[in-house]
Amino acid sequence: MSSFTHLDAAGNPSMVDVGNKNVTRRTAVAQAIVVLGDEIMSKLENKDIQTKKGPVFQTAILAGIMGAKKTSELIPLCHPLALEKVGVDININDAKEVVITCTARLSGKTGVEMEALTGASVAALTIYDMCKAFSHDIVIKSTRLLEKTGGKSDYQSA
Template sequence: MSINKQKTPNTLTHNLSHIDAKGDVHMVDVSHKTASQRQATAQGRVIFPQAVYQQIKDNDGMSKKGSIIQTAHIAGIMAGKRTHELIPLCHPLPLDGINLTFDYQDDSHSIQVTATVKVTHKTGVEMEALTAVSVACLTLYDMTKALSHDIIISDIQLLQKTGGKSDYQL
């Protein structure tokens, strides 16, 4: 049963890999592709009020709940590994590695989160990198919301991807 399905696919739907010629949603078939090493890097930022940022930095990320950075780091890794459970048409991937970094940015009162994900497979890991960053940023928010709700999660974006049909660099 289709709800609000387009009867006549337009140019946009012909260019979307998860929409077939009839306008139906499907998981992309990668069985014909050759496995290769693929990597993606994504980044996001959590912006704090100046006083809150300084408090976090002065305490080296330690709060009553524990280390906000270590908790966000673990959450980001877990999220990257479970992306296929969160994004309906993503393939489950045997990830080779996920690396997250957290950098204090004094000029913008923010913590910049970067995730790089690697896999040797038939499809890329852009969504895994973006998911890892997103959940790490959400975890930073959750760990610090008792200090302020004036926290902004911003600039979540793909920075680069390599492997597969084409490479991308922001």
């Protein structure tokens, strides 16, 4: 097993030095799944849910993009990145679950996995916040990395 990259020789937290890495095109795609339940899903009209706070999915898309941009402020050892693209898509799958997909992209010396994961997570939390007045039986079922490209190695989930 490899050693943790965010610990120095003494075992203290340390930001990874990316100074000698090559700039490569890097992309990461993350997914979060939210189960709203039948009561809330019955309010779905024109691919969104309208609440007193506004359109749920449209607001979650904006929140996900904002969350990805703020990742280094939330995760202590993440590098601040000049993201070139963040996209958030929200769809309903066959099981009537809300599927959030966040894609982050840049040309840089470090990956964008945490930005994609943060974007998907913040979008899921926004959906929870906007729908909790209808029901607290909302479940953020999963958040995971689907794929990453660029850097030393690529990754694709099974």
